[in-house]
Amino acid sequence: xxxxxxxxxxxxxxxTNKKSLKCEQHLGHNAMYWYKQSAKKPLxxxxxxxxxxxxxxxxxxxRFSPECPNSSHLFLHLHTLQPExxxxxxxxxxxxxxGLRTEAFFGQGxxxxxx
Amino acid sequence: GENVEQHPxxxxxxxxxxxxxxxxxxxxxxxxxxxxxxxxxxxPQLIIDIRSNVGEKKDQRIAVTLNKTAKHFSLHITETQPExxxxxxxxxxxxxxGTSYGKLTFGQGTILTVHP
Numbered sequence: 001x002x003x004x005x006x007x008x009x010x011x012x013x014x015x016t017n018k019k020s021l022k023c024e025q026h027l028g029h030n031a032m033y034w035y036k037q038s039a040k041k042p043l044x045x046x047x048x049x050x051x052x053x054x055x056x057x058x059x060x061x062x063r064f065s066p067e068c069p070n071s072s073h074l075f076l077h078l079h080t081l082q083p084e085x086x087x088x089x090x091x092x093x094x095x096x097x098x099g100l101r102t103e104a105f106f107g108q109g110x111x112x113x114x115x
Numbered sequence: 116g117e118n119v120e121q122h123p124x125x126x127x128x129x130x131x132x133x134x135x136x137x138x139x140x141x142x143x144x145x146x147x148x149x150x151x152x153x154x155x156x157x158x159p160q161l162i163i164d165i166r167s168n169v170g171e172k173k174d175q176r177i178a179v180t181l182n183k184t185a186k187h188f189s190l191h192i193t194e195t196q197p198e199x200x201x202x203x204x205x206x207x208x209x210x211x212x213g214t215s216y217g218k219l220t221f222g223q224g225t226i227l228t229v230h231p
Binding site for chain 1 (some may be wrong): 156158204210218219221222223224
């Protein structure tokens with residue numbers, strides 16, 4: 001266990017559904033991240049949340065909506081997804097200060113399938 | 116921005132053999148190069164990293180080499196074991212100092228299979 005917990009582990013949803021992914025970290029970190037992992041592609045950073053910043057990747061479609069109510073919890077709200085959004089969604093956390101981060105610890109991911 | 120290329124995409128070796136995975140990067144400002152191992156059903160985990168003030172670093176059966184002039188770095192696994200089978204990712208970042216570094220750019224990943 002890395003101290004970063006993601007739920008659910010697997011999710012199948014229709015294109016008209018609304019669902020949320022949850023991430024929780026117990027490492028005392030102040031920054032959390034959402035990554036998308038698709039087959040044969042590099043890990044893609046989607047969002048960064050820290051005390052200093054909320055960074056939204058402009059290439060991420062608005063059907064993905066992040067929420068970070070506190071430094072220990074991170075959500076990714078999903079609505080009207082497309083089949084090409086099927087992927088492994090990974091959450092990570094680290095310390096971040098003035099834009100620099102320490103080693104990131106990853107959760108086990110949520111395997112999302114959009115049908 | 117940074118671009119990291121990783122090869123090969125798949126690698127199959129016999130138990131006991133060595134495995135080498137190579138990465139190239141484009142941004143000369145990058146000075147931190149970690150390697151991650153991702154086992155089935157798990158998230159990536161840092162296994163070794165190197166900073167630009169050294170050319171090689173070893174940790175038991177794992178070693179990483181860095182050639183800043185050529186902008187490439189490699190992961191070497193000796194005496195491979197079946198439990199080494201996983202997906203391995205390289206990454207690069209700039210502004211490394213102490214235990215901190217800037218944004219990570221990942222390679223595409225290498226699926227390593229070690230046959231008993």
